[in-house]
Amino acid sequence: MSVLVYTENWDGKFKKLSFELVSYATGVAKMLNTQVTAISIGKVDNDELNKLGNYGASKIISINNEKLAALDNQAYSSVIAEVAIKENTTVIVISNNNSGKAIAPRLSVRLKAGVGSGVSRLPLSVNPFVVYKRTYSGNAFAHQAIKSDVKIITLAQNSFDLIENKVNPVIENFDPVVDASLLKTVIKDVQKQTGKILLTDADIVVSGGRGMKSADNWAPLVELASLLGAATACSRPVSDEGWRPHEEHTGQTGKIIAPNLYIAVGISGATQHLAGISSSKFIVAINSDKDAPIFEAAQYGIVGDAMKVLPKLVEAVKEIRK
Numbered sequence: 001m002s003v004l005v006y007t008e009n010w011d012g013k014f015k016k017l018s019f020e021l022v023s024y025a026t027g028v029a030k031m032l033n034t035q036v037t038a039i040s041i042g043k044v045d046n047d048e049l050n051k052l053g054n055y056g057a058s059k060i061i062s063i064n065n066e067k068l069a070a071l072d073n074q075a076y077s078s079v080i081a082e083v084a085i086k087e088n089t090t091v092i093v094i095s096n097n098n099s100g101k102a103i104a105p106r107l108s109v110r111l112k113a114g115v116g117s118g119v120s121r122l123p124l125s126v127n128p129f130v131v132y133k134r135t136y137s138g139n140a141f142a143h144q145a146i147k148s149d150v151k152i153i154t155l156a157q158n159s160f161d162l163i164e165n166k167v168n169p170v171i172e173n174f175d176p177v178v179d180a181s182l183l184k185t186v187i188k189d190v191q192k193q194t195g196k197i198l199l200t201d202a203d204i205v206v207s208g209g210r211g212m213k214s215a216d217n218w219a220p221l222v223e224l225a226s227l228l229g230a231a232t233a234c235s236r237p238v239s240d241e242g243w244r245p246h247e248e249h250t251g252q253t254g255k256i257i258a259p260n261l262y263i264a265v266g267i268s269g270a271t272q273h274l275a276g277i278s279s280s281k282f283i284v285a286i287n288s289d290k291d292a293p294i295f296e297a298a299q300y301g302i303v304g305d306a307m308k309v310l311p312k313l314v315e316a317v318k319e320i321r322k
């Protein structure tokens with residue numbers, strides 16, 4: 001019996017997301033009185049693999065097969081299922097990100113496993129196995145019992161703290177037979193964004209809504225973000241209007257984030273927006289309407305015109321930085 005966690009790497013490096021998953025898997029393993037095995041697919045060196053041991057992975061199965069160099073959900077789920085059976089796994093932990101959402105249902109069919117998706121806390125109990133998840137755009141929560149022998153949990157991003165739990169992991173290289181008929185994705189070109197702080201990794205996020213009025217008004221918001229070492233984000237109407245790129249849109253239908261500080265500028269605070277940001281540690285709202293719902297979610301607020309407040313904030317941060 002073991003808990004298996006699928007860890008993603010980017011160009012051979014793990015990010016916070018994978019350490020968060022291992023921390024969570026370690027918590028589940030403790031409840032089940034068992035060990036955590038991490039699975040890593042792709043070319044990752046041993047120094048990097050060992051980092052998973054800092055969060056409690058006592059065994060790491062590393063699969064470095066040319067055929068699996070690019071993410072292919074069908075092939076990856078087949079390989080993860082093979083490892084799960086080999087390791088006599090009872091619980092599989094995966095991120096609730098795009099690849100996790102594609103892999104989990106395929107794994108579920110292969111292993112006849114029930115799925116708890118978008119889970120945000122450790123299980124409430126393991127016998128029966130009951131997970132906790134937020135539902136209805138974060139306005140309610142659900143307790144979901146998973147009754148199958150093998151259980152799959154997809155963990156909501158940024159919902160679980162990193163917990164150091166240092167062990168010296170055993171690294172095992174595994175070379176599965178990859179069924180060529182499953183490899184259906186061909187990546188022809190990869191274009192990388194450089195120098196940008198990833199929204200899902202950011203500690204501070206400065207986000208703009210329709211109150212910013214036009215794409216031309218974004219300069220002070222971007223400058224504030226750059227001074228604070230923050231990522232930029234936006235509400236959905238802003239990306240629908242094409243004022244900002246779609247990858248910046250947060251909320252029910254966008255990215256779900258939980259930074260330490262979320263600065264919401266000209267955002268009303270609709271429930272669909274709050275669904276993506278309400279786990280932020282501190283929310284600061286800047287809005288010209290003192291009755292805007294965002295002030296109910298925020299710990300700090302400034303009632304004022306964003307076009308006047310933002311330049312003053314930029315100057316204040318520059319002054320502090322002198």
Ligand SMILES: Cc1cc2nc3c(=O)[nH]c(=O)nc-3n(C[C@H](O)[C@H](O)[C@H](O)COP(=O)(O)OP(=O)(O)OC[C@H]3O[C@@H](n4cnc5c(N)ncnc54)[C@H](O)[C@@H]3O)c2cc1C
Pocket residue numbers: 208209210211212234235236237238249250251252253254265266267268269270271272273276286287288289292304305306307
């Ligand atoms: C199924 C569904 C899914 C959705 N998913 C999402 C989602 O994922 N993310 C999301 O964001 N929305 C989502 N929405 C849309 C959501 O309901 C809201 O319409 C949206 O969040 C509003 O965006 P906003 O706050 O930027 O704009 P508005 O609601 O127009 O609010 C603008 C705010 O700016 C303030 N303001 C105006 N001028 C200024 C100024 N000069 N200075 C300061 N403040 C000013 C106003 O007082 C107001 O509070 C979804 C809707 C549906 C139906």
